[in-house]
Amino acid sequence: GSGLLAAERAKSNLPVGRLSELLFTKEVLNRKQRVLDVLKSEKVFDKSQNYFAGRIDRFGTALARAKKLRNLRLKHGWDLEDFRTANELVSEPGPYALHDSMFLVTIKEQGTPEQHDLFLKKAEKHGIIGCYAQTELGHGSNVRGLETTATWNPEDKTFTMHSPYLTASKWWIGSLGKTANYAVVMAQLIIDGKSYGPHPFVMQIRDLKTHEPLENIHVGDIGPKFGYNTMDNGFLLFKNVKIPHIGMLARFSRVDPKSNKYVRRGSPFLVYGTLTWIRSTIVMQAGGVLARGVTIATRYSAIRRQFQDRDAREWEGGENQVLNYTMVQIRLLPLLAATFALHFTGKSMMNLYQENQKKMNAGIANADSSKRGAGPEETESGSDLLADLHATSCGLKALSSTIAAEGLEVCRRACGGHGYSSFSGIGPWYADYLPTTTWEGDNYMLTQQVARYLLKSARSVLNNNAPTNDTTRILKDFRSRADIGCAFDILGSDCDLVSAFAWRVSFLTFEVLKHRDEQKKAWNDLLVDFYRLSKAHSQFMVVKNFHSALSENSTREKLDDDTLQIMHKLFRLFALHTLEQEGSEFFASGACTVKQISLARTNAVMKLLQDIRPHAVGLVDAWAFDDWVLDSSLGRKDGKVYEDMFYRASELNPLNWITVDPYPDSEVLFRRDERSKL
């Protein structure tokens, strides 16, 4: 194995370090290394039993790690970025995750200064440990449908928290199952028999000393999951539990204790922005998430040899690296291209988000705070300035997490039988990542929001309004040329390739608009079209952003010409492979001819695979994953795949400390169990 990877690296002149710096910056790379050194030196982060341990042991270890991370943060004076980096390197969801994120953020953003004093300070010191309890057994996506009630009691100025049905039980709440003693609870605010919709309440749920549940609170862990088993997702039921007036997070709305009236103050535009921010983070991370699988599968395919090339002459001998088979390349290399495409797209989303923050802070938006959280909000966009960013983030969240999740499984399967071993490192990672396709807006449902926005934009174009952003601009361009048609040289010009994606999404938008506005089709009958539309729009965004990133001066300065060439090839591979997969839409929209699509497939893509192949190992090396982070036998940087597989199986595997009684006539199962010696 080692020899083969060394040869791969020698074969390519790719400046791997420079490429890593382009992706991450030197500063971030240094930070990673610094934090990694600390983690590696702590025994609790030893990963050797991760793949063997059962649920409860894994959870216990995860709790120990969460505690240690917090203590290391204090000890080394880590800032927030250091701390995030540490969590990322540990690469498993831990029992403080929701405390550190949604619990703190929600109190910070939606609490009053008084509430900050009361809750935030303690929380920041881990004097209390919290979670974010929105989803219920019966309701996730539809936040308005939550059944938990918070009823205002004018007599004693308290709220009564209650779960009227079993389906009102909070469910899936990260860190709630075992760890949290506090929770932000989303509940229907009821004053004088009238419901004001879901609002956030901070409340204690377990005793701070004994850690036992408080009276009339039924709380626990929801059980094993496909992945995410280091996290204690929990359930929570209330039987008329009273909490004080201060429990309702009151920055944007409150109950006036004197008049017993509901009072709104200001608008939670920050909250609205947070949602966009979270989704942008998911887009940003998707590239790196996928890059793990691609790194593992690419390195393994370069050391795995199987069969001789069928056309090879006898004397050429030796078995072929499976990475040389085009059927392996077509599975892995477009995903390799996708890692970069998603990375650059995420970066540009983040930049856009930051630019918009300023405008947002001016307080233009007018959205509803109850929409915060895991489900997709069914609200109309509150701010015109934000609308484009919001819609784009919905669509890209859906597309990028789907590409990453499904791509990881492609990588796993590309490794053949060994991909199925936990030691491949892909399966466990994939299983932990999967919920990203469901939370922060189910990927299928988010597409409705993108479509709604595109329809609105198209109507505005039809009304001859001047374009105000990219979306209206491409729609306008399309309208002006719809009768003339187009003739994009998708194989010869990168700009034309991007334009073909714009053309297709514009075409689809006006098609769908016709269905909705002219043919008056029911919303429900259009959901499948919306999904396609959203996918088309998001693919356009990714292609466009990848292309722009490569055209920027800042990029061109950092890379030599050869490397820039390879990056352009990755761009074309991603774009043409996507175009070919969606061929019938491109053709139907007139964005290109059948002949072009067929040439893209049989010539252009195959040629790109061939050109990129020699640099495949270098390109994944640029993602700079440490072996400790990957925790994969197949993805080892030194190629010692088989040695590592064997070592883990024979030396670390506790099942091998047991001898069974194999005969059906004996009721004895384990006749010797020496696990204690391990």
Added chain:
Amino acid sequence: GSGLLAAERAKSNLPVGRLSELLFTKEVLNRKQRVLDVLKSEKVFDKSQNYFAGRIDRFGTALARAKKLRNLRLKHGWDLEDFRTANELVSEPGPYALHDSMFLVTIKEQGTPEQHDLFLKKAEKHGIIGCYAQTELGHGSNVRGLETTATWNPEDKTFTMHSPYLTASKWWIGSLGKTANYAVVMAQLIIDGKSYGPHPFVMQIRDLKTHEPLENIHVGDIGPKFGYNTMDNGFLLFKNVKIPHIGMLARFSRVDPKSNKYVRRGSPFLVYGTLTWIRSTIVMQAGGVLARGVTIATRYSAIRRQFQDRDAREWEGGENQVLNYTMVQIRLLPLLAATFALHFTGKSMMNLYQENQKKMNAGIANADSSKRGAGPEETESGSDLLADLHATSCGLKALSSTIAAEGLEVCRRACGGHGYSSFSGIGPWYADYLPTTTWEGDNYMLTQQVARYLLKSARSVLNNNAPTNDTTRILKDFRSRADIGCAFDILGSDCDLVSAFAWRVSFLTFEVLKHRDEQKKAWNDLLVDFYRLSKAHSQFMVVKNFHSALSENSTREKLDDDTLQIMHKLFRLFALHTLEQEGSEFFASGACTVKQISLARTNAVMKLLQDIRPHAVGLVDAWAFDDWVLDSSLGRKDGKVYEDMFYRASELNPLNWITVDPYPDSEVLFRRDERSKL
């Protein structure tokens, strides 16, 4: 939940029982019930801790179950079908699985009567317990590349079994890790320094009393996997281990102990047929495998309500069953159609196989016994009679297991957040099924064999040979009309729909043939085309078989007209949805127009969803899964989803018997652990 499912069942007039009988026959349904009753009454099959237990406990329980199944078989005098049914109902791979299948079958088929006496008799009584050890750390697909050697020693008439490299270690061998004391080992036969390729050897590996490994044998479990954790897949290394002459399975080839020469006798056509049989079984099972996920997701979608219909008037109130959303329907209903499509295809493959058995038994074939087993054999088809069946089984194995595996994940995701819980029952089932896409021929690699066969058939047609089977017939038809073109009424005629699939595969075959024979493209450069070709051919086979099954008198007699109508709609849904997904190939081949494809998508498929929707619950009920088998909260027949989720989480979940210490300053993790009370 209950009310909603009852309403669904009341709404549809589908004769569920009759449909079940069509799928399975009354006899099989009765058998299932009879065996199920026995299993349910045995404590060891209690499933309540399945989702909670760690690897070692699960393996221990699986061993206990395997023992019990064998004892029940004796006690109740179960025949082979009863026993298979019992294993299917238990629904987890167990430690005797390879003993009961490949170990016994290989000895039976490849052993001499003497070897049957020596090994088979003991094995059938579980006096010895075996496995099938072919794959190695370094070689799976490429069986010829195996490195384990069996060197003939003329002096003492023995073989020396040896693993010259670490990569020669047997790996992935089911039942070997802990359970087996015997193994069929595939090893390179070496006589007088010359290798004769891989041959099967029977040998003892563990002591029959102590169950400790014999001298110079290193054997153990390979560790945790993505699924299949109730099975002890193992590794095995030899250091010059001698076995007697009788160890080499000698029905088809042997070493003559007198002359020390390699002797072939007869040809292992049976073995060759077995491969086809195994693949046909996979096709047959794929429908049922997928049907579990579809049953669960469909029932859950009928009780899950989320959001009001956006176009609904206020006073219509209430939340919508998510099964009413077209975006949910388009994910589930084509898969529902696929369950039937695959089932009927599998059945017809099995029939074809049985018909061919007779011809095979005449001994026409001439294949190589070393090709047996898990990898796809790179052999030319040994028998012209079998070639079509063989190629078809390769392609269909790949297509059907891909549809089933990927379909299960679609079902899981369609359940939103709750799909991620182990209690959904889909995830664990999916994880156990996944290796089917990799073993018995990696799904990507098998497509090369299909393509090779189609190319051969096309050459024969070009040479003006008369068609000898269905494949050459459709190729010939296509040739005769290639210049004229076609005009299939895919939306109006079911026969035309089937013909469109035939047209497309014929078109692609001749395209690829041009690339290979005229343009002399390298084999490796065509792998992606081969993959597409194989997929097209297999999709044609499924569509054709589904259609034929519905046209048969035996089917038409069993179903009333309404039900037959619905089955035809399922056929059309499967065919048109597939066609639409592969639109650009259908269009490029001229099999239909862009307009037709667009109508198929926007009109025909949407209308079919609407028509099938009312019968969705009835159709999955027809698959007749007992709740005990599904072991799913979401898929409960009575719809008590939330109650069951809650019960499992709060009552069965061992993590809830633990109280943690949540504070980072405390090193205590579990401060109270009352699991023993559970």
